[in-house]
Amino acid sequence: MDRVQMGLGATTALIARLVKRGFVKRASHSTARRSVMVQSLKGESTDTLRLAAVLGLLSACLNGFDPAERKVISAFLREVGRDVMGTLKEG
16 A cells, blocks of 8 residues: 555545446455455556546545535536546547
8 A cells, every 4th residue: 555655444445436436346366365456447548547546535535625615626626537538538
């Protein structure tokens, strides 16, 4: 977890969100029983997965805001996500 500077719980929650949204799937590691591999789905690029991870982390930070603030921030994050995804697909 040091590589992404996140704790185990935050990493697990982020992966669960990526799985739920269809970006990745969990798979058993072939030699390390206690390890889990995370595999890209739908041909998603590494850049797309990184963006999804960052947006997931930002979304998790919304818990400290009141409902009106969360609505504004969520709308902003959706728009940023759409813009960046469009740029990645064009490039």
